[in-house]
Amino acid sequence: xxxxxxQADEPLFAQLVSQVRLGVVQGRLAPGERLPAARxxxxxxxxxxxxxxxxxxxxxxxxLVDLRRGRGAVVMAPAAVDxxxxxxxxxxxxxxxxxxxxxxxxxxxxxxxxxx
Amino acid sequence: xxxxxxQADEPLFAQLVSQVRLGVVQGRLAPGERLPAARxxxxxxxxxxxxxxxxxxxxxxxxLVDLRRGRGAVVMAPAAVDxxxxxxxxxxxxxxxxxxxxxxxxxxxxxxxxxx
DNA sequence: TGTTTGTTCTAGTTTCCCTAGAACAACTAG
DNA sequence: CTAGTTGTTCTAGGGAAACTAGAACAAACA
Numbered sequence: 001x002x003x004x005x006x007q008a009d010e011p012l013f014a015q016l017v018s019q020v021r022l023g024v025v026q027g028r029l030a031p032g033e034r035l036p037a038a039r040x041x042x043x044x045x046x047x048x049x050x051x052x053x054x055x056x057x058x059x060x061x062x063x064l065v066d067l068r069r070g071r072g073a074v075v076m077a078p079a080a081v082d083x084x085x086x087x088x089x090x091x092x093x094x095x096x097x098x099x100x101x102x103x104x105x106x107x108x109x110x111x112x113x114x115x116x
Numbered sequence: 117x118x119x120x121x122x123q124a125d126e127p128l129f130a131q132l133v134s135q136v137r138l139g140v141v142q143g144r145l146a147p148g149e150r151l152p153a154a155r156x157x158x159x160x161x162x163x164x165x166x167x168x169x170x171x172x173x174x175x176x177x178x179x180l181v182d183l184r185r186g187r188g189a190v191v192m193a194p195a196a197v198d199x200x201x202x203x204x205x206x207x208x209x210x211x212x213x214x215x216x217x218x219x220x221x222x223x224x225x226x227x228x229x230x231x232x
Numbered sequence: 233t234g235t236t237t238g239t240t241c242t243a244g245t246t247t248c249c250c251t252a253g254a255a256c257a258a259c260t261a262g
Numbered sequence: 263c264t265a266g267t268t269g270t271t272c273t274a275g276g277g278a279a280a281c282t283a284g285a286a287c288a289a290a291c292a
Contacts, residue, residue, distance in 0.1 A: 011280060018225045025222055037237060048282045053238070062219065069238035070290025086212040086226070093209055094230035096202040103178060104231045106141055109134045110202070111227050114210035115220045127249060153268060164251045169269070185269035186259025 001036065004045045012047055016055035024064055024075060031077035035065065038073075117152065120161045128163055132171035140180055140191055147193035151181065154189075 002019045004012055023029035035041070038056060042049040060067040066074045097107045118135045120128055139145035151157070154172060158165040176183040182190045213223040 013280080018228075021222055021225050022229060025218075025226065039237080050283085051281060054280090056238085062221075067238070068290070069288065070236060072237060081216045081218070083216070086209065086216060086218075086223075089205060089209040089212050090223075090226050090230045093202065093205040093227065096205050097231065100197045100199075100202060102141075102197070102202075104228070105178070106137055107202075107206075107231060108224065108227065109137050110141065110206050111209065111224065112134075112220070113138060114206045115213065115223060129249080155268080165269095166252085167250065170249090172269085183269070184259070185257065186267060188259095188268060 002041070002045065004047060013051050013055040013058070016045075016052065017058050020055070020059055021062075021064065024078060025083060029075050031075050033075045035073040035075070118157070118161065120163060129167050129171040129174070132161075132168065133174050136171070136175055137178070137180060140194060141199060145191050147191050149191045151189040151191070 002016060004015055006012065008015060010018075020029065020035065029035075035056070036044070038052045039049050042052045045052070056065065056067055056073045059065045059073070064076055064078075066076055068074075093107065093111070097104075118132060120131055122128065124131060126134075136145065136151065145151075151172070152160070154168045155165050158168045161168070172181065172183055172189045175181045175189070180192055180194075182192055184190075209223065209227070213220075
């Protein structure tokens with residue numbers, strides 16, 4: 001369900017957060033849907049329970065999931081945004097960057113600056 | 117010349133790398149131009165010399181600067197790329213994201229995914 | 233009532249970042 | 263050729279963050 005790369009320089013919990021964030025915003029994770037139990041997902045990813053729980057808590061802080069004991073982590077309803085035009089813009093950035101053979105870090109720096 | 121925020125969650129050396137990267141790609145740092153000496157910049161930013169040198173070495177690894185003892189860090193000639201269309205695309209992404217009130221992390225996740 | 237699931241606590245290891253000082257080698261300037 | 267500048271390399275240590283581990287606990291569920 002989720003993929004984790006122990007070799008990546010991004011922290012494990014952050015990778016998980018990104019994946020869920022992506023799933024929600026892409027509609028792969030529907031509102032009301034329940035994420036795997038922390039202990040279960042931890043074993044599947046070969047990671048400690050606390051690492052998964054830290055990711056879940058971060059997602060709760062961002063308002064993406066509802067986190068309650070006994071119930072688990074449930075995907076919250078995002079404000080029904082239409083992402084088609086944003087996705088088109090993102091794809092165009094990726095295409096331009098690829099055409100210029102720019103390293104990903106440079107592009108990300110540009111985007112980060114534009115979002116500031 | 118450069119700004120560093122000790123409170124930011126991004127490492128100091130990474131902040132410096134980003135700023136130089138941005139300067140080069142934006143044309144504020146011209147090819148052949150020399151960056152400040154490490155010890156000098158370190159004192160100006162109130163940071164250790166090794167921190168600045170780590171940033172410089174990373175920039176060398178990315179091919180952005182030429183680093184030699186006695187000579188300093190000289191900005192390499194980028195492959196004369198035209199960034200106008202990319203900048204336009206980036207600005208559009210930022211505008212769309214702002215309109216949707218999406219958190220920056222989500223947008224960056226989307227871009228990172230698109231660049232993969 | 234028993235199970236599931238998140239919450240909280242302590243604790244230890246590892247890794248990364250940053251600082252600090254020193255000696256050294258390549259290059260520049262005079 | 264000499265002296266100063268600048269990056270390179272080395273050792274060293276402090277501090278924070280990430281990850282792991284185990285345990286007890288509380289809320290919700292079946």
